[in-house]
Amino acid sequence: MRECRSISICLRERDDWLKVNLGGIVPLSTVDWLGRAALVVFLRGCPLRCPHCHNQRLQTGESRVAFHVIASRIVAQVKGTRSAARTPVPLSMQIDLDDASQRASSKPFVDAFVLSGGEPLHQPDACARLFRLAKSLHLATGLETSGYYPDRLERLLEMNLVDKVFLDLKTALVETDYERATGSSGAAVFVRESLDICCKQGVALDTRSTVFPEMPSGPQLAEVAEMLLELKAKYPENRLESLILQQGHAREGEPWFEPVSLEAMQEMAGAFRTGIKVQVRAAPKIKWTN
Numbered sequence: 001m002r003e004c005r006s007i008s009i010c011l012r013e014r015d016d017w018l019k020v021n022l023g024g025i026v027p028l029s030t031v032d033w034l035g036r037a038a039l040v041v042f043l044r045g046c047p048l049r050c051p052h053c054h055n056q057r058l059q060t061g062e063s064r065v066a067f068h069v070i071a072s073r074i075v076a077q078v079k080g081t082r083s084a085a086r087t088p089v090p091l092s093m094q095i096d097l098d099d100a101s102q103r104a105s106s107k108p109f110v111d112a113f114v115l116s117g118g119e120p121l122h123q124p125d126a127c128a129r130l131f132r133l134a135k136s137l138h139l140a141t142g143l144e145t146s147g148y149y150p151d152r153l154e155r156l157l158e159m160n161l162v163d164k165v166f167l168d169l170k171t172a173l174v175e176t177d178y179e180r181a182t183g184s185s186g187a188a189v190f191v192r193e194s195l196d197i198c199c200k201q202g203v204a205l206d207t208r209s210t211v212f213p214e215m216p217s218g219p220q221l222a223e224v225a226e227m228l229l230e231l232k233a234k235y236p237e238n239r240l241e242s243l244i245l246q247q248g249h250a251r252e253g254e255p256w257f258e259p260v261s262l263e264a265m266q267e268m269a270g271a272f273r274t275g276i277k278v279q280v281r282a283a284p285k286i287k288w289t290n
Contacts, residue, residue, distance in 0.1 A: 049183030
């Protein structure tokens with residue numbers, strides 16, 4: 001009964017004012033958090049303009065949805081039946097407290113909740129509320145971030161709302177290189193600060209670099225690996241788990257290019273100094289419902 005009350009509070013508390021700029025929802029993903037079945041919520045808005053961004057349509061735009069509407073949909077997906085999890089639930093659908101109570105006692109279809117974007121920390125209040133809802137549903141919580149907002153990241157970690165961080169590293173943290181990779185200036189220093197915060201606070205951390213033909217190069221990735229090794233030495237309490245090299249592909253609407261082969265990426269990874277786990281994989285395909 002206590003769990004049901006916590007869910008109903010999350011559904012109703014301050015729902016009269018909070019609007020979330022929603023990008024979409026993936027009811028079930030096995031690629032955003034390897035080893036877990038996750039529900040992924042995409043939030044709109046991003047300060048970066050990465051040239052190959054596959055979520056380019058989420059960089060800007062307005063799709064304001066009341067928090068309690070999104071919360072109802074999340075509860076329906078998490079606590080619903082397997083068939084419901086496969087079938088998109090209308091965004092306008094809400095559930096009453098009796099239904100919420102029944103769903104709360106059922107076995108969850110997913111065991112994790114991930115916020116992605118865009119840059120989810122562009123909407124810090126929405127992040128905090130959505131993570132609280134996920135915690136009330138006993139889901140592990142993950143944050144996919146560019147690292148652009150270290151102060152907002154630190155606040156979420158201090159509130160114990162995030163179980164794992166997935167931080168994108170576009171290239172080596174040299175300002176000129178990072179500006180070219182992100183289409184924005186000043187990001188490199190913020191990303192480094194976010195890495196320090198994650199390692200210092202001891203949150204589980206995966207770093208990800210998507211490899212395109214022009215950037216990052218093998219030497220730039222070697223710099224990234226060296227930086228991560230330095231952070232591991234500086235913060236013994238760190239929980240840095242791996243550096244993931246993802247194969248970059250042309251986004252929809254841009255000219256096609258030959259992606260860097262997985263074999264070439266494995267060769268890059270083999271040149272890194274030992275001491276950090278490196279994974280090489282193809283970039284996942286994203287399919288969300290509005």
